[in-house]
Amino acid sequence: MSDGSDLDDVWATGEIFDDEEVLHEHWTPESVPERASERDEIIRGLRRAFRGEAPKNMFLQGKTGQGKTATAQHVLEMFEQRADQQNLDVDTVYVSCANHKSSYKVACDIVEQYMGENPHGHGQHKVFEMMFDVFESLAEIVVVVLDEVDSIGDKHDILYSIPRARKQGDVKNTKLGIIGITNDSTFLSNLDPKVKSSLYDSVIQFDAYDSEELQQILSRRADRAFVDGAVDDSAISLCAAFAAQDKGSARQAIDYLYEAGEVALDHSDDLIVDDHVREAEERVEKRYITQSINGLTIQDQATLTAMVSVAVDGDEPARTRRVYSEYSNLCSEIGVNKLAFDRMRDHLLELDMIGIIDGKKRTGDGQGGEKYYWEMSTDTGTTIEVLESISRLDDVIDIVVSSAQNSSITNY
Numbered sequence: 001m002s003d004g005s006d007l008d009d010v011w012a013t014g015e016i017f018d019d020e021e022v023l024h025e026h027w028t029p030e031s032v033p034e035r036a037s038e039r040d041e042i043i044r045g046l047r048r049a050f051r052g053e054a055p056k057n058m059f060l061q062g063k064t065g066q067g068k069t070a071t072a073q074h075v076l077e078m079f080e081q082r083a084d085q086q087n088l089d090v091d092t093v094y095v096s097c098a099n100h101k102s103s104y105k106v107a108c109d110i111v112e113q114y115m116g117e118n119p120h121g122h123g124q125h126k127v128f129e130m131m132f133d134v135f136e137s138l139a140e141i142v143v144v145v146l147d148e149v150d151s152i153g154d155k156h157d158i159l160y161s162i163p164r165a166r167k168q169g170d171v172k173n174t175k176l177g178i179i180g181i182t183n184d185s186t187f188l189s190n191l192d193p194k195v196k197s198s199l200y201d202s203v204i205q206f207d208a209y210d211s212e213e214l215q216q217i218l219s220r221r222a223d224r225a226f227v228d229g230a231v232d233d234s235a236i237s238l239c240a241a242f243a244a245q246d247k248g249s250a251r252q253a254i255d256y257l258y259e260a261g262e263v264a265l266d267h268s269d270d271l272i273v274d275d276h277v278r279e280a281e282e283r284v285e286k287r288y289i290t291q292s293i294n295g296l297t298i299q300d301q302a303t304l305t306a307m308v309s310v311a312v313d314g315d316e317p318a319r320t321r322r323v324y325s326e327y328s329n330l331c332s333e334i335g336v337n338k339l340a341f342d343r344m345r346d347h348l349l350e351l352d353m354i355g356i357i358d359g360k361k362r363t364g365d366g367q368g369g370e371k372y373y374w375e376m377s378t379d380t381g382t383t384i385e386v387l388e389s390i391s392r393l394d395d396v397i398d399i400v401v402s403s404a405q406n407s408s409i410t411n412y
């Protein structure tokens with residue numbers, strides 16, 4: 001049996017990383033200069049607290065990886081420090097709503113975080129009461145951050161109650177403000193007007209980063225993450241360029257850089273160069289698509305397969321009805337219940353939100369009104385590879401691919 005010494009190359013930790021924790025998702029940057037105007041707008045919403053008012057309710061909206069959470073966290077840290085210096089009693093409550101599909105669960109999370117007691121089993125009214133007790137016990141001013149707020153199915157319950165809590169007598173002394181964070185561009189327009197009017201003080205839009213901004217973000221991280229001289233400047237530029245051309249996401253750019261470090265180690269190199277970034281981009285893209293697709297429901301997967309079929313037919317960007325026709329054909333092939341047109345469109349919107357496809361509204365073909373046009377935003381070839389690994393879909397994907405080959409479309 002081998003003593004493992006023949007695996008020394010694989011075990012090698014190399015001379016690349018210094019403090020790689022700064023490349024981890026949970027690491028919070030000390031500053032977000034590329035988001036100065038968004039940061040200042042959040043500050044303007046919070047500074048009312050120093051005049052004895054409740055902070056503004058704000059919504060931070062933008063696609064994934066645009067620094068919404070990082071900017072909110074950065075500003076809230078400054079807010080707490082400044083409040084401390086001025087003897088203002090403030091606190092912030094942060095809830096990641098991704099796994100909380102109901103207002104009830106969000107309230108339970110808050111109670112559990114601060115009372116150490118799991119309130120499941122009590123009715124919603126009681127749990128909301130406990131949540132308001134938590135707010136009242138924390139500080140005179142409490143900012144509630146609801147990250148990924150669009151995940152909450154019955155969001156109106158919590159979004160209506162918190163801004164009206166004082167008026168309703170649910171809290172007596174505490175002034176509350178909400179910061180809702182969402183990457184669903186339809187979130188606000190879908191809110192009940194009653195909720196909107198009590199909530200909607202300000203919407204702060206986070207647009208995609210450009211290549212230069214991503215380069216600055218990466219350079220700051222690289223200085224700490226890697227040993228001196230371990231990264232070629234052009235490798236940083238390439239990570240930034242790849243991410244800017246795709247989603248304009250800082251998360252994606254950081255992932256490329258981190259993976260490029262791993263690729264360099266795999267090749268026993270101690271300088272990260274462009275070729276490492278190219279290999280890293282492929283690895284990250286595949287990992288990202290695999291994770292996203294594996295987490296999808298059957299209907300999402302069927303909708304995505306229909307979209308892939310449209311893509312290999314060379315019909316992108318495609319109207320919803322074109323995707324629906326592919327979807328209808330393949331539902332019977334894979335034995336999936338066929339949804340109505342509007343419900344399948346909801347699945348397209350879902351796929352857009354997680355960044356697998358891209359939907360843009362534009363004026364249609366002379367039939368009035370704006371219509372959605374859809375295209376893949378992940379690499380079609382890699383998406384096919386991943387869909388093939390899902391047993392229910394492998395036969396269908398074979399048909400999709402061979403029909404593309406027959407019509408000699410090979411550039412996906």
Ligand SMILES: Nc1ncnc2c1ncn2[C@@H]1O[C@H](COP(=O)(O)OP(=O)(O)OP(=O)(O)O)[C@@H](O)[C@H]1O
Pocket residue numbers: 024025026027028029031032033034035062063064065066067068069070071182183217250251254
């Ligand atoms: N301007 C910036 N400076 C430094 N790091 C940044 C900046 N913007 C984003 N990041 C980093 O990029 C990653 C993604 O950012 P963040 O989580 O804030 O994005 P988001 O818009 O909230 O995305 P999502 O909607 O997917 O949660 C994090 O690691 C964050 O620290």
